[in-house]
Amino acid sequence: MPPTPRHRRTYRILAGAAALATVGALAAALPASAGPALEKSAAHKPGSGRYQDVQLLSFNDLHGNLEPPSGSSGRVTEVQEDGTTKTIDAGGVEYLATHLREAREGNKYSITAAAGDMVGASPLISGLFHDEPTIDALNGLDLDVTSVGNHEFDEGAQELARLQNGGCHPTDGCYDDSEEFDGANFPYLAANVTKEKTGKPLLKPYWVWKQNGVKVGFIGVTLEGTPNIVSAEGVKGLKFGDEVATINKYAKELQKQGVQSIVALIHEGGAPASTSYNYDCDSPGAGDGISGPIVDIAKNVTPAVDALVTGHTHQAYACTINDPAGKPRTVTSASSFGRLYTDTTLTYDRWTGDIARTAVKSANHVVTRDVAKATDMTALIDRWKALSAPIASRPIGYIAGEIPSTGTESPLGDLIADAQLAHAKSLDPGADIAVMNPGGIRAGLTYPASGSEGDGVVTFGEAYTVQPFANTVNLVDLTGAQVITALQQQVSGLNEAAPKILQISAGLTYTLDLTKSGAARVVVDSVKLNGAAIDQAATYRVAMNSFLAGGGDGFAELGKGGDVLVGSDDLAAFEAYLTANSSAMAPYPVPAANRITIVK
Secondary structure (H helix, E strand, C coil): CCCCCCCCCCCCCCCCCCCHHHHHHHHCCCCCCCCHCCCCCCCCCCCCCEEEEEEEECCCCCCCCCCCCCHHHHHEEECCCCCCEEEECCCCCCHHHHHHHHHCCCCCCCEEECCCCCCCCCCCCHCCCCCHHHHHHHHHHCCCCEECCCCCCCCCHHHHHHHHCCCCCCCCCCCCCCCCCCCCCEEEECCCCCCCCCCCCCCCEEEEEEEECCEEEEEEECCCHHHHHHHCCCCCCEEEECCHHHHHHHHHHHHHCCCCCEEEEECCCCCEEEEECCCCCCCCCCCCCCCCCCHHHHHHHHCCCEEEEECCCCCCCEEEEEEECCCCCEEECCCCCCCCCEEEEEEEECCCEEEEEHEEEEEEEECEEECCCCCHHHHHHHHHHHHHHHHHHEEEEECCCCCCCCCCCCHHHHHHHHHHHHHHHHHCCCEEEECCCHHHHCCCCCCCCHHCCCCEEEHHHHHHHHCCCCCCCEEEEEEHHHHHHHHHHHCHHHHHHCCCCEECCEEEEEECCCCCCHHHHEEEEEEEECCCCCCCCCCEEEEHHHHHHHCCHCCHHHHHHHEEEEEEHHHHHHHHHHCCCCCCCCCCCCCCCCCEEECC
């Protein structure tokens, strides 16, 4: 198959305010009667009138989902006029491309932007090739600009630079002998990511889109807490600054250059009060509408910024949050995995060069699968599927039913923890416990009844989608007191506001009392191993992935383990366990997920 055609754009940062001065001079020459009411009628005529509508299409957290995501990861919930809800199958870049292209029709002033995590934790079709297929797809989607997210650092700064600039992978080489990987046609923005040695930004902090005198600046940041959720090697030599301070700094810089219309691309988000993508969080009676870290960020980012495109939490919302001046400002997020896109209208005032904030409107739209597939995206997927097929289609086990990854304790979490304990015991028969971070489980295992595959076979490709991070299984010594402290860190410290409940291996049980607060939610007397109370003075051999062993996800206590033994990668451990414990005649049963007793 011939290579997917690529095209290049040229980017440059505006250097001065000459264009704005010209606009100001023209404005002064117009009659006083040429006010907003008269000029607004010409808003949709490109290049004419005072006001010009600029279309901003945006999405976030694609995570390399080129094919339609399966199971619940490929559905969205829609609230109906009568208050009931229905689910809609959504996602897949073949459909996303069609929806974006149709949305752009008739909009000469159209920008497409993203808020990070375009790559990382990707399905095998992309992850196996270090996400080159996703960058190719984003080029084909005509993405103009994106911020980095935490997952852009999964393979470190050098690999991120390669995704931006192109070139063959340093160890795996080129995947196509006929061409070298070109890299992204769009800029990655990382305003709050600096090099420790120099203090300089790792990548461009901002970028300016311009057309026919219209200028819109974009500032891109990832969450300040990125080092807490990425492996230490991935962020080595980097510092992550405060989101608000960074955005405010570069907003001033853009204004000095004559750019008054500014959008912040922020890989940090919130949680709406409803999981329906079309929930109106600004409607009367909606309560707070949205909660989480993005609220404080939005309330403190300078009023010079006209809209916030956000991500990270995989939620859907199109809300307004008051800026520091008390004026409403649009804050959006388009769920994840390419299931939604946001269409925002920014009304640009040619006299001031700024956005007429009162005219901003925004809504999320479903990437439905009832439209024609984009043929160039189909060709791209077919090409990479052909390369990955021999690996992806290999069966590794059988399951008796759908094994979901959702819930405080999930059936799949139990299965993975058991697999890691079994691997640890093969290295050291004295291994006692295994724990798994919930964020490392990227999807459930589907089954015929769910409308997915046809026979309950688990393929390597499906297992890869579940655990794509290539962590190793590490075995460490922890005291019983440290084990209890680690369990308490699930619901306290960095994780108090948004608990991260570790998935645990068979034999470990305890009670989680959600009626309490902080560390007290873990009932210490209830923590038992094989029915006996944990001895806080005794030493236990605990298995976990290398991310947790480095203190990731706020589990600092797990990073203090001694006598470290590094095993195989976690996906290999999962495969070995499923192969050894299932067959076509005796598929693996769905775990009961009853190791943690929840009190609500």
